[in-house]
Amino acid sequence: MTPVLAVExxxxxxxxxxxxxxxxxxxxxxxxxxxVLAVVGESGCGxxxxxxxxxxxxxxxxxxxxxxxxxxxxxxxxxxARLRELRGKQVGFVFQEPMTSLNPMLTVxxxxxxxxxxxxxxxxxxxxxxxAELLDLVGIPEAGRRLREYPHQLSGGLRQRVVIAIAVxxxxxxLIADEPTTALDVTIQAxxxxxxxxxxxxxxxxxxxxxxxxxxxxxxxxxxxxxxAGRKVEEAGAEDLxxxxxxxxxxxxxxxxxxxxxxxxxxxxxxxxGMVPSLSQRLGFCAFAPRCPRADDRSRSERPPLEEVxxxxxxxxxxxxxxxxxxxx
Numbered sequence: 146m147t148p149v150l151a152v153e154x155x156x157x158x159x160x161x162x163x164x165x166x167x168x169x170x171x172x173x174x175x176x177x178x179x180x181v182l183a184v185v186g187e188s189g190c191g192x193x194x195x196x197x198x199x200x201x202x203x204x205x206x207x208x209x210x211x212x213x214x215x216x217x218x219x220x221x222x223x224x225x226a227r228l229r230e231l232r233g234k235q236v237g238f239v240f241q242e243p244m245t246s247l248n249p250m251l252t253v254x255x256x257x258x259x260x261x262x263x264x265x266x267x268x269x270x271x272x273x274x275x276x277a278e279l280l281d282l283v284g285i286p287e288a289g290r291r292l293r294e295y296p297h298q299l300s301g302g303l304r305q306r307v308v309i310a311i312a313v314x315x316x317x318x319x320l321i322a323d324e325p326t327t328a329l330d331v332t333i334q335a336x337x338x339x340x341x342x343x344x345x346x347x348x349x350x351x352x353x354x355x356x357x358x359x360x361x362x363x364x365x366x367x368x369x370x371x372x373x374a375g376r377k378v379e380e381a382g383a384e385d386l387x388x389x390x391x392x393x394x395x396x397x398x399x400x401x402x403x404x405x406x407x408x409x410x411x412x413x414x415x416x417x418x419g420m421v422p423s424l425s426q427r428l429g430f431c432a433f434a435p436r437c438p439r440a441d442d443r444s445r446s447e448r449p450p451l452e453e454v455x456x457x458x459x460x461x462x463x464x465x466x467x468x469x470x471x472x473x474x
Contacts, residue, residue, distance in 0.1 A: 147217065148175040149318050149351035150199070155211035157191075157198050157375075167424050168194040170375040171211070176319070176351040181341070183354045183366035183383070185398065189421045191375040192355045193241075196321050199353075200236050201228040215319060234264040237312030237350075239322040243304035247296040253280075253307050254292030260314045279310040283340055302333035309340060316348055323355040338365050359402050363387060371395050374422055374432035377451065381458040391454055391465035393437050431463070439464040 157169040169191045176182045184192050197203050199213050200220065213220040215235060220228065232238070240246040248256060257279055258272030267275060273292065280288035283306040296304055305325060312320055322341065326334040342365055345352055356362060362369055362383060369386045371379040371394065379392040390396045400415035419436035422428065431449050434440040441463070449461045 148177045149216060150176040150353070151212070151214040152199070153212040153214070155195065155198065155213060156209070157194055157203065158208050159204075160206045160208065164425060165208075167427050168375050169198065170427060172372070172375075172377045173211075174370050174377070174380065176353055178318075178351055179345050179349045180368070181345060181352045181354055181366045182368050182370060183356060183362040184370045184372060185356060185359065185362060186372035187398075187421055188357075189424075190372045191424075192372055193323055194375075195372070196238075196323050196353065196355050199321060200232050200238065201225060202232075202238075230264075233260050233311075233317075234315045235318050237315075237317040237320045239305075239308050239312050239320065239325045241324040241327050243301065243308045244296060246308050247304060249296055251295070252292065253294055253296070253299070257292075257307070257311055257314060260311050264315045275314075276310075279314055280307070282313075283307075283310045284336065285310070300333075302329055302336065305329065305333075305337055306340065309337075309344075313344055313348065313350070317350060319351045319353070320344070321353045321355070324357070325354070326356070326358065326361060334361070341365060359399065371398070374428070375424055376432060376461065377459075378433065378462070379458075379460045381455075385455070385458055389467040391458065391460040391467065392433075392462045393439050393464075394433050396467065431461075 153173050155169055155172045158165045158167045172195060174182065184195065186192055194203070198209050203209065209221055211221065215231065220231070254273055254276050257276035261267045261272040261275050276292055277288040280291055285291055285303055285306050299307065326337050329337065338361060341352060344350055354366060366383045369381060369383050370377055371392060373394050379386070379390065379395050386395065387399065390399055397415065397417040401417065403414060417436055422432055422435065429448055430446055431440065431444040434444040437444070444463055449463050451459045451461045454460055454465055
């Protein structure tokens with residue numbers, strides 16, 4: 146079956162006064178209908194740039210190469226006018242902060258209705274009726290009253306649900322959610338995750354979920370893509386990755402998550418020393434080598450290829466294995 150989204154060799158670099166910054170370096174992945182792919186990694190690893198590049202939302206200083214095929218149509222090659230047609234209709238986008246995603250001068254009903262008018266051709270009272278249905282769909286009570294309210298009159302959780310309502314208004318084939326639970330308390334976060342699960346089952350939407358929260362990943366993702374310094378370093382089914390991570394970076398990320406079964410009361414969490422390297426030049430060796438106790442001369446001079454260590458489990462490492470950092474010999 147053809148995937149909804151197929152990304153092949155995606156690279157993004159930004160032109161700056163000091164030269165180019167290579168934010169994404171040859172990333173490939175696919176997402177099928179009704180599937181949730183989580184993309185994880187530290188800040189500065191290229192997650193959000195990858196998401197924005199999929200639908201042409203990067204600034205003019207960005208240079209994008211590779212292929213981004215939405216049901217066979219290469220979005221890297223199409224005119225910007227075609228991208229504007231696809232955004233909102235075939236691709237929905239949930240940004241990190243709902244308060245900055247919504248227009249503070251327009252009512253909720255006006256903002257949801259605008260998408261329906263542009264992409265579905267609805268007019269008159271139809272957009273308002275459909276907007277009320279969408280607010281019901283995403284679990285917002287008293288939809289008729291909420292349509293008349295402005296973003297500042299809603300809680301953070303309700304604003305995020307409005308953003309999701311706008312993103313799914315036209316039944317998109319692909320939903321890109323960039324940190325959709327940021328700054329929400331755990332109760333509201335659980336509601337948003339339940340909503341994403343419901344939408345993918347009800348609408349068959351493929352979802353790309355960008356997040357730092359590995360608890361969220363364990364809760365909703367089918368597969369996980371781990372990025373480091375703009376590269377894909379590991380990809381596997383969620384259960385497989387949590388049970389037996391292979392890349393030392395993934396091992397470090399999972400080791401930094403509090404776990405009552407693994408950490409005694411007051412015990413210090415494991416940490417990854419150092420920082421993500423500068424992306425001002427493309428590295429010809431393992432980007433994680435300066436921070437990795439498993440690194441050797443080969444790691445510091447060659448770039449490890451992505452290899453399948455088990456069925457569906459890819460890793461770019463010369464010394465893969467699930468053991469904690471610092472114990473590899």
